[in-house]
Amino acid sequence: MIDVQGLCFEYPAKRALDEVSFRIEPGTVTALVGPNGAGKTTLLRCLSTLEPPYAGRIRLDGIDVAEEPRRARRLLGFLDEFFGLYDDLSVLQSLRYWAAAHGIDDPGDAAARDVAARLGIEDRLSERAGSLSRGLRQRLAIAQVIIHRPRILLMDEPASGLDPEARAGLAELILGLQAEGMTIVVSSHILSELEDYSSHMLIVDRGRIVDHAATGARAVPAVAGRQVRLRVVLAEPVAGLEDALSPPPLGFEIGDVVADGEGRMARFEFAGTPRDQARLLEHQIAQGLPVASFAEDHSSLQDRYIETLRKGRS
Amino acid sequence: MSTMNPEFRRNLWLELTPTRLVIMPLVVGLLLALGWMWGEAEGLSAVGTTAGWVILVLWGTRLAADGVAAEVQGKTWDSQRLSGIGPVAMTVGKLFGATAYAWFGGLMCIVAIFAVGGMASDPLGPLRLLVTALFAQAVALWFTLVQVRLGTGLRRFQVLLAQVVGIIASVQLTPLFEYAKLDIGWYGVDFPGDGFALFFTAVMTFWAWIACWRLLRADFLYRNWPLAFVAFLIFIAVYTEGLAPGTFPRLEWLISGAISYHLMVAAVWIAALIEPKSVVQLRRLLERLRRRDLSGFLSDLPCAVAGLPVVVLAGLFTLSQQPSVVNLGPQLLAVFLFLIRDMLLVQYVVLGPRARRGHTAAVIYLLVLYGLVPALLQAGGAVQLIPAFLPATVINATIGVIGPLIQVGIFAFLLSTRLVALRARA
Structure with missing residues (x-):
């Protein structure tokens, strides 16, 4: 689903990603981990088509993101660590906006109401986004990035600032989205939480992939050929x-x-x-x-x- | 599904709240009533024009600029970049959505002026207000996008600067309106002076929209060949060429060649100053050239560089058309060398250790070179040396060419050493 070959990204005085290559299979949840400054966020921003790589190729479901960024973006949802919301809009207006922004035909706000229900914010539709708690803002932000049912979801530190209950809810949500067939990459420093839902771990250090393997931590049914x-x-x-x-x-x-x-x-x-x-x-x-x-x-x-x-x- | 542009609709939700929809007619209505009481139709038109300018130009530029600056500060800009809203829809949504409330009030003024028959002394007044507002707002949005791409400044400062640039761009045309009492011939069509200025502003508004669209395309990381900029340079040539016959007969050779050449150089110069620059971009450009990735190369090619061949062609064309009584060669060459020097200087400064402030520093250096140094030379009696720092070969053609040529060499050397140092650090 995600195929990266020879990806390089440079800052003026530093190569942040150096010849990074990996492949992520559909329906997996990959924990993207590494020390501070290892290149995780840069990698996620390249995958999400927000940053142009210096060299290399990224294909999302076979689509070259440099050649066809708009097509690639239809497959993508990206939740930034420091996401923003339209504080003066209601939750329903926010969801209606993002549905329309992704070109969704949404008569009667069906898509907006559906995603709100999945995220447990269906009772907050008329509230202003700016009045929501941190956990509810996080849910709204996730609802916004998955409203168009992307096949790939990239999340940068999604649990940051969440209380334990909200974190548990996030893990459940990620597993639920995976069960629907979504391919998910989650960057986080909280490894104990990644363990709850990750099927694979991608370790980045000093701009290089150090390891990419199945975590083995989750109870996966024994099937032939599984790693x-x-x-x-x-x-x-x-x-x-x-x-x-x-x-x-x-x-x-x-x-x-x-x-x-x-x-x-x-x-x-x-x-x-x-x-x-x-x-x-x-x-x-x-x-x-x-x-x-x-x-x-x-x-x-x-x-x-x-x-x-x-x-x-x- | 609503067919309305989603960005436009979102802005309407934010801008046109019930309370605001009541307040604006109330305030504008009171102002217009006051104008009527002062001088009936003329008074209302005068107050309406002033109020319309304040609402649409002074405030509208602020709203247009804030349409993008607020997204960047609110960390929603990246989400918008990833959405399905294309550059055209985003340009329309930002330009007319973010300014919707200003247009709500401004159009009331314009309609009222039309309704009372306008000002007898200035029949084009309401139309000019409309076009000026469109132009100023488009320039403000464009300049905000320029700043966002350069990554400079805080939101408040970005908005203020974009507002100032938008207003200045629209005000600059006002003296033309006042001055141009003569008829202007353009490709055989005679315009009244103020009508022509209005037409020109409308055409430039179109180009400002194109510029916004192109910057949004670049920010959305679409393949973005510098075709629009090259087309703009060709437009300059076509525009000035059309002015020649009849309007300024004695300066026909100047209008048709040298003026368009100088305007093109100015456009390339501005592009060189305001385009994002980084050593990574340079390396990537060279890498794409090495791999013969023409599409990628053209997409990464700075507009200013893409404009250089057009400028050279325009210069050669001007020289081929010049009358025998003048020799424009040294002047055109000097202007071109100053352009190259400035492009090298800006690159050198921006690639320095304090990249975020590089553009400001570069502007200061250029002000020193173009303003302070010639002033000192003038004061010191070394007038003959001034052409080394200003494109004025009429004073001394030899110094006017050799001076900038030496500076081109110096800045090329400095830039190459900086690039080598950056490569070593990487």
């Missing part, structure tokens, strides 16, 4: 654990093996069937590895994020 992250824990340390684990001569590949310093635990990406997973375990035991645990890695996003960043920087 998970596996963790092997050994009963006793094994020297050269990375070499011992990869690559298996079983007719399928595994991702780069990342072992701890002791040689007692390792993680790697795996995209085979459950049967392949069983064969992999058999193979490791047959190799003489003292496997104490072999399972999907449910370590927190935060752990993975920090581990990946450290690995990338070393």
